[in-house]
Amino acid sequence: MGERNNNIFTVFIICGIIMIFTVADFVKHDRVYSETENRVLASKPKFSKEGVLSGRYAEDYEEYVTDQFVGRDKWVGIKTGLDVLLQKKDINGVYLGKDGYLIEQHKPEDFPKEQEIQRLTLLETLVEKWNAQVMLVPTADNILTDKLPAHAAYFDEAAFLERVKEKIGKANYIDVYSVLAEHAQEDIYYRTDHHWTSLGAYYGYYAWVKATGRLPYYYAPDKMQIVTEEFWGTLHSKVRLPRRADAIRIFPETNKKEISVTYDFQKTTHSYYEESYLDTKNKYGYFLDDNHGFVEITTGYARSNTLFVIKDSYANSLIPLLAPHYKTIYVVDLRYFNSRLFSFMEQYLPQESTAAAGNNAPYGNGKMDVLVLYNCVHFLEDFHYYE
Amino acid sequence: MVLMLFSTVSDYVHGRLIECYRGSRKATGLLTSSIIINLFMLGFFKYVDFLIRAVNSMAGTALPLLKLPLPIGISFYTFQTMSYTIDVYRGEAKVQKSLLDFGVFVTMFPQLIAGPIVKYKQIEDRLSDRRVDIQAMSYGLKRFVTGLAKKVLLANNVGELWAEISSMNYSEMSVATAWLGVVAFALQIYFDFSGYSDMAIGLGACMGFHFPENFNYPYISTSITEFWRRWHISLGGWFREYVYIPLGGNRKGRARQLMNILIVWLLTGIWHGAGWNFLFWGLWFAAFLILEKLFLGKVLACFSKPVQHLYACIVVLIGWVFFAVETMEGIMAYLNALFGINGAGLYSSQSLYMGRKYAILLAIAVTAATPLWGSLMKRLKAMGTGYAIALYRLGEKVIPAVLMLMSIAYIVEASYNPFLYFRF
Numbered sequence: 001m002g003e004r005n006n007n008i009f010t011v012f013i014i015c016g017i018i019m020i021f022t023v024a025d026f027v028k029h030d031r032v033y034s035e036t037e038n039r040v041l042a043s044k045p046k047f048s049k050e051g052v053l054s055g056r057y058a059e060d061y062e063e064y065v066t067d068q069f070v071g072r073d074k075w076v077g078i079k080t081g082l083d084v085l086l087q088k089k090d091i092n093g094v095y096l097g098k099d100g101y102l103i104e105q106h107k108p109e110d111f112p113k114e115q116e117i118q119r120l121t122l123l124e125t126l127v128e129k130w131n132a133q134v135m136l137v138p139t140a141d142n143i144l145t146d147k148l149p150a151h152a153a154y155f156d157e158a159a160f161l162e163r164v165k166e167k168i169g170k171a172n173y174i175d176v177y178s179v180l181a182e183h184a185q186e187d188i189y190y191r192t193d194h195h196w197t198s199l200g201a202y203y204g205y206y207a208w209v210k211a212t213g214r215l216p217y218y219y220a221p222d223k224m225q226i227v228t229e230e231f232w233g234t235l236h237s238k239v240r241l242p243r244r245a246d247a248i249r250i251f252p253e254t255n256k257k258e259i260s261v262t263y264d265f266q267k268t269t270h271s272y273y274e275e276s277y278l279d280t281k282n283k284y285g286y287f288l289d290d291n292h293g294f295v296e297i298t299t300g301y302a303r304s305n306t307l308f309v310i311k312d313s314y315a316n317s318l319i320p321l322l323a324p325h326y327k328t329i330y331v332v333d334l335r336y337f338n339s340r341l342f343s344f345m346e347q348y349l350p351q352e353s354t355a356a357a358g359n360n361a362p363y364g365n366g367k368m369d370v371l372v373l374y375n376c377v378h379f380l381e382d383f384h385y386y387e
Numbered sequence: 388m389v390l391m392l393f394s395t396v397s398d399y400v401h402g403r404l405i406e407c408y409r410g411s412r413k414a415t416g417l418l419t420s421s422i423i424i425n426l427f428m429l430g431f432f433k434y435v436d437f438l439i440r441a442v443n444s445m446a447g448t449a450l451p452l453l454k455l456p457l458p459i460g461i462s463f464y465t466f467q468t469m470s471y472t473i474d475v476y477r478g479e480a481k482v483q484k485s486l487l488d489f490g491v492f493v494t495m496f497p498q499l500i501a502g503p504i505v506k507y508k509q510i511e512d513r514l515s516d517r518r519v520d521i522q523a524m525s526y527g528l529k530r531f532v533t534g535l536a537k538k539v540l541l542a543n544n545v546g547e548l549w550a551e552i553s554s555m556n557y558s559e560m561s562v563a564t565a566w567l568g569v570v571a572f573a574l575q576i577y578f579d580f581s582g583y584s585d586m587a588i589g590l591g592a593c594m595g596f597h598f599p600e601n602f603n604y605p606y607i608s609t610s611i612t613e614f615w616r617r618w619h620i621s622l623g624g625w626f627r628e629y630v631y632i633p634l635g636g637n638r639k640g641r642a643r644q645l646m647n648i649l650i651v652w653l654l655t656g657i658w659h660g661a662g663w664n665f666l667f668w669g670l671w672f673a674a675f676l677i678l679e680k681l682f683l684g685k686v687l688a689c690f691s692k693p694v695q696h697l698y699a700c701i702v703v704l705i706g707w708v709f710f711a712v713e714t715m716e717g718i719m720a721y722l723n724a725l726f727g728i729n730g731a732g733l734y735s736s737q738s739l740y741m742g743r744k745y746a747i748l749l750a751i752a753v754t755a756a757t758p759l760w761g762s763l764m765k766r767l768k769a770m771g772t773g774y775a776i777a778l779y780r781l782g783e784k785v786i787p788a789v790l791m792l793m794s795i796a797y798i799v800e801a802s803y804n805p806f807l808y809f810r811f
Contacts, residue, residue, distance in 0.1 A: 010783060017791050
């Protein structure tokens with residue numbers, strides 16, 4: 001090829017790439033919402049004089065072009081693939097663990113002592129005033145340590161839990177860590193999501209039963225029902241790599257009774273499980289209809305006591321298992337709850353008391369069981385209430 | 388933008404007036420006025436808060452900071468317009484009668500934000516007489532893609548390593564992590580800066596301009612003197628032409644020469660940023676340049692090239708600490724970490740993890756900072772056989788295409804922002 005033709009060809013190829021994407025961009029319709037990213041995508045910014053002068057129009061336009069870039073999710077996948085080629089062992093805050101596990105990264109520096117002390121003080125008050133039981137669940141990086149990449153750093157939750165136990169006292173502390181650690185080789189965490197599996201929740205239930213000295217209800221882990229086998233969770237959204245999907249299982253025993261579940265005083269259903277989520281990306285929402293500020297459950301069991309749970313999303317797969325022990329369960333998610341917690345809780349105290357006598361809790365005098373159920377990281381990041 | 392317009396019009400007017408009054412004292416006055424206006428503009432917007440802070444700490448006053456937004460490219464275009472008036476005054480360039488053409492010189496977008504600093508006389512003839520030819524376009528596009536890849540694929544990624552390390556606690560940082568950090572920063576700033584320069588040169592070539600080179604593989608230097616001939620060449624050239632030589636350069640005796648070097652390097656340092664740490668950075672290099680001129684250069688020549696190279700690398704890397712860490716306490720803490728004085732040990736599990744995570748990327752980046760890849764391509768072409776030429780031609784097209792696609796992937800991913808917790 002002559003030198004001149006060669007140059008033309010080079011120019012053609014490079015400009016061609018630019019042209020292809022420019023045209024494709026124009027032709028494609030704008031997406032409103034990204035399921036994988038769980039957020040609304042930027043739309044075309046309105047042209048305005050103030051916008052241009054302040055520079056915001058240009059910024060917004062740039063955000064618009066990148067958000068609506070043709071094949072966006074595939075490009076992200078390419079970039080992630082290149083990262084893997086470079087042998088990166090963590091992408092976007094998620095460790096690429098062994099055996100197909102994606103494990104969320106929690107660096108020790110992200111949990112300053114002051115924050116911990118603040119949260120523990122709030123927790124202590126709750127324990128003192130309500131005799132609350134505390135169940136803080138370790139995250140996958142602390143239990144599945146053999147699946148982490150070499151030298152990977154993680155926030156030491158075992159040590160943290162020791163500090164919690166010291167602060168609130170052994171009587172109110174439920175040791176989930178040891179139980180999970182014992183069963184670390186089983187499927188107790190999802191491979192593509194930061195939640196624990198129903199099996200993990202089952203071991204959590206077991207720890208609760210042991211700590212509160214109850215008789216366990218019989219659940220059969222090997223007879224769990226598969227609800228879906230195509231669950232790709234939050235961690236998969238962060239790391240767009242082909243992964244084996246997770247299966248979501250439930251204990252069919254939880255569907256035996258006629259129950260009523262009311263969400264935020266509005267919607268009432270008769271199952272712990274919301275089938276519509278199984279058709280979306282956010283399949284974990286199947287448990288207790290994803291996130292609600294306040295949930296009221298009538299369990300259908302012939303009991304007379306009440307449980308009040310203060311929780312994060314980890315609790316959603318565990319709460320159905322607690323049902324046989326209570327007549328009513330109230331559930332509060334503090335992220336959506338902004339009023340004064342203690343007075344709110346007082347409203348739900350049952351009239352007669354059948355709970356364990358000898359509880360000298362100032363509030364409620366032991367009429368209602370209170371359970372704080374979080375994973376360690378959410379607890380340190382989110383736990384907050386107004387008395 | 389108003390400032391840029393003002394600077395353009397001001398120096399255009401100055402240029403024409405200097406031409407009118409050529410030879411008389413008025414011309415000199417006009418030159419001085421142009422320089423003062425430009426430096427005042429630059430000084431005001433860039434350095435006024437620095438000066439206020441300095442006055443406050445020395446005089447104990449509490450003057451409020453102005454917190455002016457830094458106009459984009461101001462360090463570059465003020466220097467460019469100054470070079471115009473100076474060149475016109477010296478008769479090294481013809482006055483530009485067309486305000487539009489002069490405006491093109493100032494606002495040429497390829498190199499407006501990050502250089503190379505183009506002296507007016509370097510491109511004055513091209514302003515009006517430009518041919519766009521396909522060979523220049525082909526070269527320009529390839530150059531542009533190289534710059535884009537340097538910035539997006541190398542600089543940004545290596546920058547992540549620096550971002551991780553720079554947010555750590557320096558007093559608990561091991562030696563290995565600290566050195567990993569400076570190396571990451573050194574590579575980031577090089578690929579960032581030279582990437583932008585490449586893109587500017589490439590775009591300029593597409594439009595028919597021939598911009599000067601700005602970087603020439605600075606990290607293969609074997610002395611600090613050599614380093615500054617390879618790093619930010621256009622800035623060094625500007626200071627040499629308009630400050631060092633007018634001050635006498637090396638023609639007024641040794642002592643004067645060393646003083647000139649000191650002055651130029653203090654200015655170089657402060658040009659990079661309005662902070663004491665930048666001043667210190669300039670001073671650091673001034674010291675080594677002076678030492679090399681005095682005796683160090685001859686001493687180094689006794690050693691093998693690799694040893695000289697090691698010396699240069701270490702001096703430059705330590706220099707980057709002054710540049711990258713902006714507080715004095717931070718600098719001291721980081722230097723302590725570099726030399727193991729903080730007692731955190733030689734290496735830690737963090738060093739191992741980060742080292743492994745970035746090993747391949749760093750290897751690619753380090754080799755890309757040498758002429759290795761470029762010379763491989765050149766040797767392929769020079770082999771002459773039909774097979775080699777065909778491979779070269781193929782590579783010449785495929786490599787930029789692949790780099791572009793990879794760059795797009797990285798750019799799009801940078802805005803990938805999964806918002807997870809609210810819903811969970």
